[in-house]
Amino acid sequence: MKNLPKLYGPYGSAAIAYAEQFPAYGVNAAWFHMFDADAFEACAQAGIAACVEFKVFRADFAQHPDLIPIGMDGKPIRYGRLVQGVCLSKKWFLDYTEENLLAGVRAFQPTGIWLDYLTGAGWFEEPEPDLQEHCFCPDCIADFCNATGIDATTPAEILANYQSAWTRYKCERVAAFGAHYAGIIRSHLPGCVIGAYMCPWTPAEFDGALTRIFAQDYALLAPSIDIFTPLIYVKKSGRSAAWAREVLEAAPGYIPADRPVQLILDALDFPGSLHETVASTTPSHGLQMFSGADIFRDPAKAAIFAAALEEMQRANSEG
Numbered sequence: 034m035k036n037l038p039k040l041y042g043p044y045g046s047a048a049i050a051y052a053e054q055f056p057a058y059g060v061n062a063a064w065f066h067m068f069d070a071d072a073f074e075a076c077a078q079a080g081i082a083a084c085v086e087f088k089v090f091r092a093d094f095a096q097h098p099d100l101i102p103i104g105m106d107g108k109p110i111r112y113g114r115l116v117q118g119v120c121l122s123k124k125w126f127l128d129y130t131e132e133n134l135l136a137g138v139r140a141f142q143p144t145g146i147w148l149d150y151l152t153g154a155g156w157f158e159e160p161e162p163d164l165q166e167h168c169f170c171p172d173c174i175a176d177f178c179n180a181t182g183i184d185a186t187t188p189a190e191i192l193a194n195y196q197s198a199w200t201r202y203k204c205e206r207v208a209a210f211g212a213h214y215a216g217i218i219r220s221h222l223p224g225c226v227i228g229a230y231m232c233p234w235t236p237a238e239f240d241g242a243l244t245r246i247f248a249q250d251y252a253l254l255a256p257s258i259d260i261f262t263p264l265i266y267v268k269k270s271g272r273s274a275a276w277a278r279e280v281l282e283a284a285p286g287y288i289p290a291d292r293p294v295q296l297i298l299d300a301l302d303f304p305g306s307l308h309e310t311v312a313s314t315t316p317s318h319g320l321q322m323f324s325g326a327d328i329f330r331d332p333a334k335a336a337i338f339a340a341a342l343e344e345m346q347r348a349n350s351e352g
């Protein structure tokens with residue numbers, strides 16, 4: 034395994050306004066949406082690592098209804114504000130995503146690029162998620178049959194007779210895109226850390242939805258991804274703060290041993306989930322704080338954050 038830096042810092046461009054204070058708080062990185070020139074400049078000025086969150090499979094469905102995956106009933110799936118994933122048979126969208134990535138890696142030198150929405154379709158930041166099998170558009174069904182040698186034409190037939198092959202196919206399809214994007218990044222930026230934001234569920238939760246719905250198979254993704262980042266949004270997901278520690282401590286059971294896990298916490302859950310992260314017997318390899326501006330806006334919160342980072346960094350250097 035290559036020597037991966039332990040990066041600690043906020044997610045979100047609003048936090049960049051506080052970049053000059055970061056080193057004093059033990060913050061050595063910042064994550065921001067897409068290849069944002071102003072954010073790169075601010076990170077360089079502050080001497081901290083610039084990390085890009087790069088959106089792959091997410092689109093405005095109101096604007097591009099052709100990208101909405103097709104559900105079991107042959108109709109576009111239900112979706113809410115947070116929906117991610119698209120029909121992966123739409124070449125124009127895949128070309129557009131790849132062009133954006135290429136333009137970014139040619140113009141900038143980020144320390145890391147975290148692939149976001151490298152998943153099947155749905156949304157998981159909910160206590161009771163609305164999970165729907167997809168995409169059963171004619172092109173995706175044809176691709177499944179072609180890839181597997183299975184002859185099936187309807188969603189009912191696929192789910193009744195070939196559920197495990199269908200799930201495996203979807204995971205392999207998403208992992209192949211991950212490998213393709215990682216190849217682009219590595220060929221242009223050989224030292225760049227490649228991360229992926231992950232559905233935070235264990236493989237068994239919600240009847241295997243991590244793979245069955247979100248098509249995220251850690252073992253298949255591991256050759257392309259250096260650091261896995263499960264989204265630990267406690268309040269939004271109706272969980273308790275201990276979830277952060279539970280995910281870290283369970284991770285060795287289903288995440289390849291040579292792939293570190295770095296949590297992203299939510300400022301809404303501050304400081305409970307942060308304390309649980311620090312207390313975990315399996316450390317988080319660095320840390321991201323979603324909506325991090327909320328922490329740095331308040332010196333008392335920033336001090337708590339700094340103390341937690343210090344404790345994590347000390348534990349890491351001892352371990």
Ligand SMILES: [Zn+2]
Nearest residue numbers: 120168170173
């Ligand atoms: Zn499709």
